[in-house]
Amino acid sequence: MEREAAREPIEEHEQGEPCVPYDENRVKRFDILKINHGVRQQVEDTLVLESPLTIFLNDEELVTLLCTPEDIKFLAVGFLAAEGLLAGKDDIAKIVTDEDKGVVWVETVKNREMARDMVFKRLITSACGKGTTFYNVVDASACQPVSSDVTITADQALHLAEEMQRHSLLYKDTGGVHNAALADSGKILIFGEDIGRHNAIDKIYGRCILEGIPIHDKIILTTGRISSEILLKVVKNQIPVIISRSAPTTLAVNLARKLGITVVGFARGKRMNIYSHEERIV
Amino acid sequence: MEREAAREPIEEHEQGEPCVPYDENRVKRFDILKINHGVRQQVEDTLVLESPLTIFLNDEELVTLLCTPEDIKFLAVGFLAAEGLLAGKDDIAKIVTDEDKGVVWVETVKNREMARDMVFKRLITSACGKGTTFYNVVDASACQPVSSDVTITADQALHLAEEMQRHSLLYKDTGGVHNAALADSGKILIFGEDIGRHNAIDKIYGRCILEGIPIHDKIILTTGRISSEILLKVVKNQIPVIISRSAPTTLAVNLARKLGITVVGFARGKRMNIYSHEERIV
Numbered sequence: 001m002e003r004e005a006a007r008e009p010i011e012e013h014e015q016g017e018p019c020v021p022y023d024e025n026r027v028k029r030f031d032i033l034k035i036n037h038g039v040r041q042q043v044e045d046t047l048v049l050e051s052p053l054t055i056f057l058n059d060e061e062l063v064t065l066l067c068t069p070e071d072i073k074f075l076a077v078g079f080l081a082a083e084g085l086l087a088g089k090d091d092i093a094k095i096v097t098d099e100d101k102g103v104v105w106v107e108t109v110k111n112r113e114m115a116r117d118m119v120f121k122r123l124i125t126s127a128c129g130k131g132t133t134f135y136n137v138v139d140a141s142a143c144q145p146v147s148s149d150v151t152i153t154a155d156q157a158l159h160l161a162e163e164m165q166r167h168s169l170l171y172k173d174t175g176g177v178h179n180a181a182l183a184d185s186g187k188i189l190i191f192g193e194d195i196g197r198h199n200a201i202d203k204i205y206g207r208c209i210l211e212g213i214p215i216h217d218k219i220i221l222t223t224g225r226i227s228s229e230i231l232l233k234v235v236k237n238q239i240p241v242i243i244s245r246s247a248p249t250t251l252a253v254n255l256a257r258k259l260g261i262t263v264v265g266f267a268r269g270k271r272m273n274i275y276s277h278e279e280r281i282v
Numbered sequence: 283m284e285r286e287a288a289r290e291p292i293e294e295h296e297q298g299e300p301c302v303p304y305d306e307n308r309v310k311r312f313d314i315l316k317i318n319h320g321v322r323q324q325v326e327d328t329l330v331l332e333s334p335l336t337i338f339l340n341d342e343e344l345v346t347l348l349c350t351p352e353d354i355k356f357l358a359v360g361f362l363a364a365e366g367l368l369a370g371k372d373d374i375a376k377i378v379t380d381e382d383k384g385v386v387w388v389e390t391v392k393n394r395e396m397a398r399d400m401v402f403k404r405l406i407t408s409a410c411g412k413g414t415t416f417y418n419v420v421d422a423s424a425c426q427p428v429s430s431d432v433t434i435t436a437d438q439a440l441h442l443a444e445e446m447q448r449h450s451l452l453y454k455d456t457g458g459v460h461n462a463a464l465a466d467s468g469k470i471l472i473f474g475e476d477i478g479r480h481n482a483i484d485k486i487y488g489r490c491i492l493e494g495i496p497i498h499d500k501i502i503l504t505t506g507r508i509s510s511e512i513l514l515k516v517v518k519n520q521i522p523v524i525i526s527r528s529a530p531t532t533l534a535v536n537l538a539r540k541l542g543i544t545v546v547g548f549a550r551g552k553r554m555n556i557y558s559h560e561e562r563i564v
Binding site for chain 1: 552
């Protein structure tokens, strides 16, 4: 395909048949100039769509995120829940989405004041509990440690990581998105992708909330680095295992060790590194 | 080295001698479990430090960023300038840093009120001009288009991208950071690295401001994706060329075409894609 010829892949990955065909509204084709060993050629290239999504909560304009404009309802709900502004499905009175304008309106059963200030504060400080700034959270006092009997074999973990990557046709075509997935030990249940690694995970959370899928006994997979912010998203949802194709940071590993999360990094091919709570990888 | 044996590299890169030895305070060693083709082995792995940096502006606690705790003074100044809270070096009355606590205090000559609200708004909406929310900015009316005679050959661009990658010993050891660099057509002048791709670029801006290095006639290199937010950072500084080893998004390319920025993506080996204003790649 011409669009594939326009670049080298970001990394090698399995060339199996993609499982998820993607909506053409998620990408756009551009005429570009490709230079390959000094040869200049006009080609068509496929880029991932980035567009603004504005979330209104109870008629208050809360935030504008930049995202891949797919599953915006899930993203809005997942974002609100992650920020502590939604308790769960029962807390939602109404959701209206306008995909063309990139707007989602969410109405909660209980009106929440000061939501905007709270989100602003939280987005910057990545608080774990309300009103707790990030650097106080490092001692994890505001977070509930995760205790779970979930286990997974190393082969299953590697298989899931490979499966997530194969799943993503959008990644193959654009090289510009992060993937995330929710899985049990056997298979991937939900798939999320977005230009932002936070958004990709929030889309999964939002879908679980709206569709009533339990999440605390599952495994999260991501192509992105595991920073402390990603780790805290996992803690908040009481998910016991996170597996990434990339690296974790020191802060994420320290939090994971204290809070009972299994962190697996560099899960590629036949290799993986287990940074915390290895007892769940059997 | 044992620490290298603990993982596969994220991607292939040149194995030349690194130019920049790194401070051991930037990384930390962890005992981890490595699984390779089913063989379990306890090894030592090197992780990139992530820690909070709190910025005070005129005695007001402004923001806490998560970053790699190196060049924190440059990061604080670059962040404030990017957010429109610092006009330049002459605007700085005093800077005090406490590396152990992760705090930088900046005092400006002219006291600025409402800085905090402004930053909060801007961090979410990625405004280009003060008070302009992001989605109004897509038509670029608030941004000054870049006009510059800077040119670079394709070979020089590829050489710089390779040079940036080779430069980063921290990346080699941890696989967890983004690199950025400021260059002229011939060589890299300033190098920045951080767990965040925004921070890596802000460290470069901050250093340019404090050391009086002109930036508008230079080239920015990054290992990260070119999103609209990254593109707007480049526009604000009137830099004519940005080169990445990764993908750009649709919004970034559309803005670049309107605002006169040359965007090069997937600059690897002997290949590159030019998405806008190819006249500067000669």
